[in-house]
């Protein structure tokens with residue numbers, strides 16, 4: 264495999280020889296050797312590039328009239344040559360200059376593919392693979408499936424061709440170039456006669472492999488185009504044999520301009536796949552025309568499968584903006600960041616075509632559109648939550664972590680987003696609960712929505728801080744996404760109940776009665792009084808480590824737990840901020856002690872003469888509370904020594 268970049272070249276009379284960028288070689292190698300079964304996708308990738316090129320031309324022609332002169336309307340033309348085992352695809356779009364050919368077809372242009380390759384190289388599998396990995400190892404087959412899931416653009420033609428020639432003429436120029444490669448590490452580029460090139464645009468000729476010769480047959484090509492590219496907004500023509508007249512396969516009518524009643528779900532699904540480059544079926548499809556002050560059409564899809572870069576900080580929204588069917592930009596931030604997984608487009612006649620992309624961003628018309636589309640997407644989610652709960656639970660488990668970012672980013676829609684959120688709770692069993700469910704089942708006089716947050720569900724489920732709540736049948740949200748700690752601290756309330764962490768401040772549980780059978784801290788007032796002696800002592804011994812030691816009403820089984828002081832950050836948030844280097848100093852926690860626990864009662868009864876034992880016990884209890892919180896003992900060596908001393912004593916006794 265070559266390690267040179269696309270810049271490496273040797274020139275001679277007939278042109279230049281370039282090595283592919285190392286990543287491209289790697290990708291091509293995977294492509295050619297992939298067991299990826301659905302090779303048909305190469306055609307969709309090429310058609311989608313051709314359509315993009317036509318749309319780019321229409322856009323550039325707004326500012327440079329004449330660029331699209333000659334060669335009439337946009338079109339994509341496929342020519343079959345069964346005998347010669349060749350498939351040719353030609354568009355009359357923007358075309359590529361020499362530099363663009365080298366850059367676009369010698370390096371990896373697609374940001375998605377680049378990120379995918381980077382992950383593969385760093386040995387860190389993308390999300391979909393991670394899931395499979397947990398079921399047992401990553402294999403070559405998985406890699407091939409990943410390629411399929413992400414789509415790989417132009418290079419996918421090397422799955423079916425052993426030689427590819429691209430001849431291109433950029434609109435408005437009078438030179439043409441031929442790019443050729445066998446997909447094995449290098450490509451050639453040389454000037455082409457204008458008479459051999461399209462008047463403008465790009466012609467790609469695939470010399471098909473023997474086993475892929477079916478892609479030169481009318482039947483196969485028609486089938487694929489109908490299934491995959493029927494809604495490309497540029498007409499597609501087919502020439503069945505070289506020299507024959509072209510016939511029209513699709514009319515290039517933009518799907519979104521047709522009325523909903525004329526469009527089947529299959530049409531929508533095909534369109535979504537073409538638009539997103541993903542291969543799943545959308546979980547939600549939204550298509551409407553807004554009328555009134557600003558008129559526009561929106562077509563939006565919520566995918567089923569999460570894009571692998573969903574949590575990349577740089578990932579932007581993926582809604583395209585069209586003005587009168589001319590593609591303007593996919594960078595208009597039509598939806599807020601927390602809806603960045605939604606794919607689709609907005610087409611309006613209320614924006615001028617000749618405004619710059621930056622000016623469009625600031626236009627009040629776009630503000631109205633943004634607001635309208637966001638509301639409609641949220642309404643569609645609400646409708647699914649109300650009418651198809653189990654589908655919504657699936658959607659939520661894929662995208663909930665992103666939607667929740669909106670709770671602290673979108674102040675205006677906070678309550679709405681909270682109502683859309685689903686949670687694992689101490690009462691949810693295998694399912695998920697809404698806050699509406701929570702509030703409906705809250706205890707009499709309960710003015711808070713209690714939560715605990717941590718990195719692992721199993722660990723927080725076993726937290727001692729939950730004991731008193733469980734014993735009283737008070738539901739607690741179990742939050743495991745890192746975003747949870749942020750919104751929970753900032754979300755003031757839902758249905759007039761504030762959010763309260765059970766690992767911060769006082770639990771104040773005494774006002775809720777315990778069922779008679781339950782053993783509880785508030786059952787025996789004498790025990791609390793007896794524990795006071797030990798608590799006072801522990802305060803002195805642990806003064807450097809904790810801000811207070813106090814009797815707990817949240818413990819029923821465990822001896823101790825840690826909580827954060829009332830003011831400041833909750834324990835989990837503190838850990839996240841510290842891990843991210845955003846917090847220099849952490850607050851001293853409070854050690855809570857269960858007065859009803861036999862160990863505490865025994866410790867309270869130990870006399871002054873055994874001060875060393877009491878000190879060991881107090882320090883060990885603090886370390887125990889740390890371990891229960893998922894942390895390590897502060898000083899592992901001292902911890903081990905103390906534990907050994909106590910064990911020795913116990914074994915001797």
Ligand SMILES: Nc1ncnc2c1ncn2[C@@H]1O[C@H](COP(=O)(O)OP(=O)(O)OP(=O)(O)O)[C@@H](O)[C@H]1O
Pocket residue numbers: 308312313316354356357358359367368372373374375415416417418465540
């Ligand atoms: N028919 C074409 N006309 C003009 N440019 C093309 C054509 N085909 C490919 N290109 C150029 O080659 C680049 C690489 O294409 P490729 O399909 O690999 O990725 P992409 O289309 O950029 O990815 P994405 O689909 O994510 O936008 C394109 O961005 C485009 O600049």
